[in-house]
Amino acid sequence: MNVELNQDFIVMVIWGLLFLVFILKLFQSIRLVPTKSAYVVERLGKYHCTLDAGFHALIPFVDKVAYIHDLKEETINVPPQECFSCDEVKVEVDGVIYMSVVDPVKASYGITDYRYAAIQLAQTTTRSVIGTLDLDRTFEERDVISAKVVEVLDQAGALWGIRVHRYEIKNITPPDTVKNAMEMQVNAERERRAVLAKSEGDKQSRINRSEGIKTEMINRSEGEMQKRINEAEGKAEEILTLSKATAESIERLAEVISAPGGQNALRMQLGEQYFKQFAALSQDGNRVILPGNMMDFEQWLTHVDLQQK
Structure with a gap:
C-alpha cells in the first residue's frame, strides 16, 4: 500500500509540475510589445514573424521570442584609441555613434552583435581618415572624419539592419610634448598678432597725425592766400578810387582854370x-x-x- 501511495504521489507531483509549466508557457506566450520596440519570433527554431507594438498571443512550446530590439535612437560610446596622423604624430581619439535599428530581422540574423561591429568599424575608419591628415588638420577636419565614418557605417548598416544618423568625435588628445609645442605655437601666434595690431595702430595714428598737420597747413596757407588776395583787392580798390578821385579833381581844376578868372583864382x-x-x-x-x-x-x-x- 505504501508503495502504491508513493507512486500515486509521484505521478500527481509530475502532473502538477507539467501543469505549472504549461501555465507558465501559456503566460509567456502572451506578449505586450511596447511602442518603438520589435520582437523577433521563431517557430521551432526558424524565423516566423516580427511583432510590432501591441498585444500578441503565441503558441506555447512552438513559438519563442528570440530577439528583442529597441527601435529608438541610441548612443554608443566609441572607446579611446591611438591613431597616427600623416606626419607620424600619435593622437588618442574617441567618439559617439548615434544609431537606430530599422530592420529587426537583419539586426538579429545579419550579424552577431551590431553594436560591437559598429564600434569596431568606426574605430578602423577613424584611424584610416586620420592617417591621411596632418596633425593640425585633424583638429580642423572633424566634420570630414565624422562624415566618412557615417558613410562607411551606412554602407555596412544596410546589411546589419541599422541606420547610423551621425558620428561625433569627442576628444582628439595629442601627447604632452606635442600639446606643449602647440601651446607655444599658439602663444607665439597671439604675440605676433598683438605686435602686428600694435604696429598697425601706431602706423594709423601717425598717418592720422600727419593728415591733421597737412590739413592744418593747407587751411593756414589757404587762409593766408585769401587774406593777401583780400588785402591786394582792397589796395587795388583804394588806388583805383584815389586815381578816379584825382582824375576827377584834375578835370575839375582844369575846367576851373580854363574858365574866365580861373588862373587868377589859382594864383x-x-x-x-x-x-x-x-x-x-x-x-x-x-x-x-x-x-x-x-x-x-x-x-x-x-x-x-x-x-x-
Missing part, C-alpha cells in the same frame, strides 16, 4: 598855401629865404629856396 590859392607854409616853417625854427622883390608873385613861385637851419 591866389597857391599864394595862400605858400604863406601858410611860411608860417609853419618859421614855427619850427627854419630859416626862410624870400625873393628880393616881394611884389613879384611870379618870382616867388619860381625861385623859392628853403634852407633848414
